[in-house]
Amino acid sequence: MTFFSRLLHLDRLESEAIFILREAAAQSQNPALLFSGGKDSAVLLHLALKAFRPEKLPFPLLHIDTGHNFEGVTEFRDETATRLGERLVVAHVQDSIARGSVRLASPLASRNAAQAVTLLEAIEAHNFDLLLGGARRDEDKARAKERVFSHRDAFGAWNPKSQRPELWDLYNGRLQAGENFRVFPLSNWTELDIWTYIEREKIALPSLYFAHVRPVVRDGEFWRPVTAVTPAAAGQVIENRVVRFRTVGDMTCTCPIESDAADVAAIIAETRLSTLSERGATRMDDKVNEAAMERRKREGYF
Amino acid sequence: MTQTKLVRIVTAGSVDDGKSTLIGRILHDSQALMTDQVDALSNARFSRAEKGDLDLSFVTDGLESEREQGITIDAAYRYFATPETSFIVIDAPGHEQYTRNMVTGASNADVAIVLVDASRLHQGALKVQTRRHATIAHLLGLKVVFAVNKMDLVNWSLKVFQEVEESLKRLSRSLGITNPAIVPINARSGDNVVTISPAAPWYQGASLLDVLQSQGEGTDLSDLPFRFPVQRVVRVDGHKLEAQRGYAGRVASGQVAVGEAVFVGPHRRPTKVSRIETYDQSLGRAEAGQSVTLYTEDEVDAARGDILTGPESSYANRVIADLCWLDDQAWDPRRRYLLQQGTAAITSRIESVLHIRDMRDLSEVRGGQALKLNDIALVQLHTQTPILADHFQDNPKTGAFILIDPETNQTAAAGMIRGVV
Ligand SMILES: Nc1nc2c(ncn2[C@@H]2O[C@H](COP(=O)(O)OP(=O)(O)OP(=O)(O)O)[C@@H](O)[C@H]2O)c(=O)[nH]1
Numbered sequence: 163m164t165f166f167s168r169l170l171h172l173d174r175l176e177s178e179a180i181f182i183l184r185e186a187a188a189q190s191q192n193p194a195l196l197f198s199g200g201k202d203s204a205v206l207l208h209l210a211l212k213a214f215r216p217e218k219l220p221f222p223l224l225h226i227d228t229g230h231n232f233e234g235v236t237e238f239r240d241e242t243a244t245r246l247g248e249r250l251v252v253a254h255v256q257d258s259i260a261r262g263s264v265r266l267a268s269p270l271a272s273r274n275a276a277q278a279v280t281l282l283e284a285i286e287a288h289n290f291d292l293l294l295g296g297a298r299r300d301e302d303k304a305r306a307k308e309r310v311f312s313h314r315d316a317f318g319a320w321n322p323k324s325q326r327p328e329l330w331d332l333y334n335g336r337l338q339a340g341e342n343f344r345v346f347p348l349s350n351w352t353e354l355d356i357w358t359y360i361e362r363e364k365i366a367l368p369s370l371y372f373a374h375v376r377p378v379v380r381d382g383e384f385w386r387p388v389t390a391v392t393p394a395a396a397g398q399v400i401e402n403r404v405v406r407f408r409t410v411g412d413m414t415c416t417c418p419i420e421s422d423a424a425d426v427a428a429i430i431a432e433t434r435l436s437t438l439s440e441r442g443a444t445r446m447d448d449k450v451n452e453a454a455m456e457r458r459k460r461e462g463y464f
Numbered sequence: 465m466t467q468t469k470l471v472r473i474v475t476a477g478s479v480d481d482g483k484s485t486l487i488g489r490i491l492h493d494s495q496a497l498m499t500d501q502v503d504a505l506s507n508a509r510f511s512r513a514e515k516g517d518l519d520l521s522f523v524t525d526g527l528e529s530e531r532e533q534g535i536t537i538d539a540a541y542r543y544f545a546t547p548e549t550s551f552i553v554i555d556a557p558g559h560e561q562y563t564r565n566m567v568t569g570a571s572n573a574d575v576a577i578v579l580v581d582a583s584r585l586h587q588g589a590l591k592v593q594t595r596r597h598a599t600i601a602h603l604l605g606l607k608v609v610f611a612v613n614k615m616d617l618v619n620w621s622l623k624v625f626q627e628v629e630e631s632l633k634r635l636s637r638s639l640g641i642t643n644p645a646i647v648p649i650n651a652r653s654g655d656n657v658v659t660i661s662p663a664a665p666w667y668q669g670a671s672l673l674d675v676l677q678s679q680g681e682g683t684d685l686s687d688l689p690f691r692f693p694v695q696r697v698v699r700v701d702g703h704k705l706e707a708q709r710g711y712a713g714r715v716a717s718g719q720v721a722v723g724e725a726v727f728v729g730p731h732r733r734p735t736k737v738s739r740i741e742t743y744d745q746s747l748g749r750a751e752a753g754q755s756v757t758l759y760t761e762d763e764v765d766a767a768r769g770d771i772l773t774g775p776e777s778s779y780a781n782r783v784i785a786d787l788c789w790l791d792d793q794a795w796d797p798r799r800r801y802l803l804q805q806g807t808a809a810i811t812s813r814i815e816s817v818l819h820i821r822d823m824r825d826l827s828e829v830r831g832g833q834a835l836k837l838n839d840i841a842l843v844q845l846h847t848q849t850p851i852l853a854d855h856f857q858d859n860p861k862t863g864a865f866i867l868i869d870p871e872t873n874q875t876a877a878a879g880m881i882r883g884v885v
């Protein structure tokens with residue numbers, strides 16, 4: 163005998179995420195919600211409001227700031243926290259560099275992987291025992307393997323070869339001192355689910371998700387944005403193209419796609435037809451190595 | 465938004481029988497793979513495919529060690545949709561060492577595809593792991609569909625297929641699975657996976673994907689008795705006299721309307737629902753699957769871990785349950801375990817092992833005081849306080865529980881309530 167619930171697709175995903183958010187808050191002493199200003203974290207924050215209002219959120223928002231942010235994203239992050247009256251904790255990769263815990267090969271090198279170090283330092287400094295993140299299993303083949311309640315050892319490391327069993331929706335959030343959980347309420351959402359939910363709930367996003375003109379250079383299959391930290395190399399031709407971002411990450415590794423989708427409805431239409439995955443189309447950090455995401459996660463990354 | 469059916473599928477069966485390849489094939493042939501993902505497959509290290517071909521098992525075998533060793537270690541989740549159905553496909557490992565990951569995947573699925581390698585049977589004898597996985601899938605209440613894979617290696621021989629079919633029917637009978645679909649396939653090339661192939665003119669049935677799509681949905685959870693595990697207590701206007709407490713949670717089963725009576729805990733303290741709230745709405749009624757906050761007419765002093773029920777409920781502190789033991793540490797009869805049911809964690813002891821299933825012939829071995837990794841057993845449990853005694857087969861939401869080792873925090877066992885003492 164099997165059973166089903168007759169909720170509609172997005173209602174089912176929404177309700178599941180709210181359930182997970184409430185379990186995460188109830189089973190931890192000192193949780194935080196990772197909020198970068200990106201679309202997934204904006205959806206996650208919206209769901210957190212649905213899970214906990216009219217009360218204040220039972221956790222602060224936490225951003226691991228590489229200092230290499232696209233224009234408008236940190237402003238969006240700060241305005242959102244202020245508008246909601248919620249506490250925002252920002253941990254800076256720059257501070258880890260100053261402390262010497264992060265050493266970059268060159269001043270303009272990507273700070274993407276260094277985020278794990280700063281994240282672990284923030285966990286220790288604030289005694290966080292559970293971090294809520296907006297990662298989705300459809301993003302990457304290592305993420306596709308991850309539990310909703312993902313256990314991390316005292317070094318913040320994910321051990322994909324011995325994950326804790328996770329039965330039904332009975333989440334076991336018990337920890338030994340020093341360990342932590344990463345909890346992913348959006349595990350079962352796809353990129354298309356995220357956009358259709360943003361449309362339904364009218365969730366605000368930073369403007370760079372929508373079509374705009376931007377100076378870019380061609381870099382293999384990518385249009386690499388030309389910015390202060392990613393200047394054009396000698397001989398590269400700077401072009402002004404109409405683009406939008408599918409993901410918002412560190413400037414050094416995130417590329418926009420050519421698109422004239424200027425509103426959410428147009429983005430949904432494009433997403434339905436897309437033949438490239440979200441990370442495949444936009445992330446240079448994953449191109450370095452087949453197992454780039456898995457390795458970062460084993461080092462404590464989100 | 466139109467209603468699409470959700471089907472959650474898990475693969476099962478012995479190591480190397482072709483589960484991951486099958487999932488890769490289904491996604492590939494349903495145009496559910498992105499161009500860059502296919503490109504990544506063709507350049508992948510450790511690929512077992514011949515030149516110019518793709519190793520489709522790598523669609524889900526995404527971990528470095530999985531590719532290197534050519535086996536699946538943990539379950540992968542993939543999502544795709546046909547016009548009628550939205551699918552979650554969970555590719556589980558076949559290796560015995562990782563059975564707990566298969567149980568994890570199966571607990572989140574409605575249908576299991578149990579694969580058998582047609583070329584590796586002797587007189588149709590099934591492997592132990594095939595029997596174990598079919599047993600687990602059935603105990604967890606999944607529908608079981610069989611796929612006889614690698615038919616190319618036996619030249620699509622009807623005789624071989626019939627031998628395997630006979631064994632699968634015997635296995636089904638001993639488990640109580642009625643009329644299972646049994647589909648001959650080649651996962652590597654896709655014959656009979658998404659579309660019917662001319663390779664087996666003798667096969668009259670539907671393709672595997674069609675069989676999966678045509679599975680009935682079963683019972684509507686809203687039609688079961690009302691169950692609402694409290695996740696958190698909400699205090700509104702805490703400083704004022706009219707301060708009110710609400711109970712946030714997700715309706716596990718059944719439905720509830722404003723004005724209806726609900727009952728709290730083993731003493732079944734009655735009260736009435738006064739309001740049903742979500743973030744931006746007041747509802748007249750809530751049904752299975754919805755996350756809401758319930759307010760009651762009286763202060764009933766419910767807390768996280770309590771389950772609000774409708775009028776039908778029974779509690780017991782001795783239950784009979786099926787257990788899948790998942791922990792490397794064997795059961796220690798002197799120790800207590802935390803039983804997590806809904807949002808409650810209750811101290812419990814396993815009082816006796818009634819029987820353990822022998823996976824070689826599925827016979828039930830009586831007694832014994834040992835319960836170790838991968839054992840499937842029927843046990844008698846004693847809980848410190850009475851628990852809701854819903855039978856798993858009647859209500860999988862509240863009939864399920866896990867046992868947690870309080871020393872190590874490991875999830876030691878998956879449990880399904882079958883009766884009371
Ligand atoms: N000839 C043939 N080979 C197949 C077929 N299906 C799978 N294989 C091969 O069998 C081997 C094992 O396939 P996998 O898909 O990794 O097996 P699995 O069941 O996922 O294995 P585990 O997850 O480790 O239990 C691979 O080399 C596949 O290419 C088939 O239908 N015919």
Ligand SMILES: [Mg+2]
Pocket residue numbers: 483484485521525535536555556557558
């Ligand atoms: Mg496999």
